Amino acid sequence: MTQTQTQPVPPSPSGPERLLEVRDLHVEFRTREGVAKAVNGVSLDVAEGETLAVLGESGSGKSVTAQAVMGILDTPPGRVTGGRILFEGRDLLALREEERRSVRGARMAMIFQDALSALNPVLSVGYQLGEMFRVHRGSSRKEARERAVELMERVRIPAARTRVDDYPHQFSGGMRQRIMIAMALALEPRLIIADEPTTALDVTVQAQVMELLADLQREFRMGLILITHDLGVVADVADEIVVMYAGRVVESAPVRELYRAPAHPYTKGLLDSIPRLDQKGQQLDAVKGLPPSLLRIPPGCGFHPRCPVARPLCHADEPPLYEVGRGRASACHFWEELLDAE
């Protein structure tokens, strides 16, 4: 289960086997304007068969965290400056590049947001799917192609055998995203990281793709990290939620509890910004202002300039992740008031 703490790792709680433990991860980007601290001490856990949703605005560090876990940060300018990433008991950051590469794609895989640009435009989808088998399994060209057809059938692409030699631009958006999913599933990885997998799709197609992803996850008992800014998607599929702001985890909780009673003003702001049918005509309480520049994260609580309940304490002291309930944590000095108010 999700345990998010800033301090030393407690022994693993009982329950399903822990797949991924990220501890106190720091990532920096060196730019001409200065050092951007994209990820500042993030910790998160994923167990087998569990879905962890990572929620946050763009620039909150959620995608960078995912890239650091996958080991596909743009280096330079990006660099992991601290922390540990334990996956299946091994610290990925301590592995040599060659060992790391054998994990990527085979043991953990990633699904990207925009399949049209994430798939190579000049290679057929069959080739791109088959490449997984050829590189990681040493399969022959013919065998790889056969596997590619099977994969396409598995993600419910009609007439897979006749479409295996087609190119990405010949598929519809939903079908392309299915191919991305097929590519991630190819070698039956234990962990899948899906970075905004449905954002680029039509609303009707979104549901189908999410459903497919959820089905396949259940079937293979994979861990799934779902990176999104869409609270609607989260409610349906996630078990646990981690909310990120300015490169930090500000709240983590089981999904239902978080929806029922958020323990951080930022989470509350996000929830209030969802239009609801039963509150028609009321003004939407969006979170006011813009997220801070990662070059200049405010001192104290990073959220205080936008926070409706900020007090002088928030300008000076950075709140730790307080344990606010069973498997729940919040990085707000005044979490108790928030929970009481609900």
Next chain:
Amino acid sequence: MVERAPESPSAADEPPAGSPTAAAAGGGGGTGAAAGLAAPGEQAPGPAAPPGTEPGPSGQARSLWSDAWHDLRRNPVFVVSALLILFLVLISVWPGLIATRNPLSCQLNKSLDPASPGHWFGYDTQGCDVYTRVVYGARTSVTVGVCATLGVAVAGSVLGGLAGFFGGWWDALLSRVTDVFFGIPIMLGGLVFLSMTGSRSVWTVIAFIVLLGWPQIARIARGSVISAKQNDYVQAARALGAGNARMLVRHILPNAVAPVIVTATIALGTYIALEATLSYLGVGLQPPTVSWGADISDASQGMQFRNAPHILLYPAAALSLTVLAFIMLGDAVRDALDPKLR
């Protein structure tokens, strides 16, 4: 420029780039040696992604220029090349500033004499002072470069810009005509055409370069006008009833002019090289006009430079430095004006 997807606006009514009919934005091949640095889709902010897509109306367009100027002043390449060009222009207008002799008064008895005090570069085959001829050669090169570029830029922008703005049969005709001109490598055309004209002055060569060079600019002007025209604010101005003239001057010109300037600046250097090459081949300038290309050609006759390398090296160095200065200037201007590289 790389993603030349068929649906891009410029490709819609044109075959894909690379055909003689759409030889890349910069029009590489057809213009032979005069193919600008901007030639092959590398950087010319051509039709596919002109700066016009970035800056908004004239207010923002102005900031493109001031940003560019801000960048340029800090670019050592620009400063060095601009100073060099300033010097070249000065000695072109007043060669007497640094050379007191007459380039045409020669003493045959001093033929091929090496350097001596007051005659730092020695004497050429006819016994002319090489230093004086090198200084006076600048006037020819700068005149050809500047006038040919001005002619090409004006003719090309007017013809191409109007074709892009009004479209219709005029546009179709112009496209076919530019195709035909692109079918003739400029050096080949120069060899044939100029050899047929009896006596050639600087103005003959300039007229020839304008005759064969304008389609390059016309194509770029047409492309950038078309994409500027498609900008939302231009459409809005049209909907508000702005007249054609006002549209062109107020809205389209400021956005379409940058790619033309970039291409023309780089072309300037290549036109200087073109004149020298034509003169070297014997179809360019004739005595009494002093031309570096002709002097190098004389030096090469029967390899006269064998025993007197100075008659080859000094004009060659002057020519190369001049072309380099203009090409560096063009390169710097392109970097500053191309928002893609910002």
Next chain:
Amino acid sequence: MGRYVVRRLLQMVPVFAGTTFLIFVMVYAVGDPVNAMFGERAPDPATAAQLRAEFNLDKPVWQQYLLYMADIFTGDFGNAFNGQPVTQLMSTAFPVTLRLALIAIVIEIIFGIALGVVTGLRRGRPVDSSVLMMTLIVISVPTFVTGTLVQYVLGVKWGWIAPAVSPAAPVGELLLPGVVLALLSLAYVTRLTRASISENSRADYVRTALAKGLPRSRVTVRHLLRNSLIPVVTFLGTDVGNLMAGALVTERIFNIQGVGFQLWQGIVRQNSPTVVGFVTILVIVFLLANLIVDLLYAVLDPRIRYA
């Protein structure tokens, strides 16, 4: 794909007609070949008229052009004014220039792409800046200057090579002229590949390829380079025009008896059939090169093929 080829071929026809007509007009309308034949002497009016009739010079230019084109399509490029068939000149000249051009193309492709990839992947590093500066210098120094300097330094001063190429022009002797000819295009290919690589290396599909756990080399060659070469191939087609211009100069410097040499002879002697014949062939080569590149473009980019 078939329709694409046909469309391209059809589009070539008017361009070919217009281009050759333009050349034809330049030669026959601007100069007077018969007067030129006789040099300083005034020709005997009867002989001149006979010659004009023989070469169709007494007809309007557009008729001359059509007659000439009709001949060309039967493989008859006419005779030079001295009676030698132009095709005979071509058969000795073209193989030499072809060898020279092939050497140059191979050099520019191999070194240009290699340098472009190396610098494109290291944008902003010292290797990148110095190669970039070198390409600027190469572009700035005209081919005839480079060629003459190479001839002076390697041929005359150090004596490493023969300063002139023998009439048979074996490949060995053409290597150095080939390098000189290749330099300018090499610089362009380098810059273009660099720009293309560095732009595409930030593309999403490269990140996907990395996430798939592919080795770096495979990501670079199969995914990055494959996409980045599309504009480079386009350039190579249009660059055939540059190579022709360069060949004229290079052949002149190293005394290579190829197309540039014959064309030059034709121009100096005002031998119009030779000039028009050679230029027509060169224009055809240029247009065909562009056509081939178009087809290659479609092979490399399925988005064009299926458009």
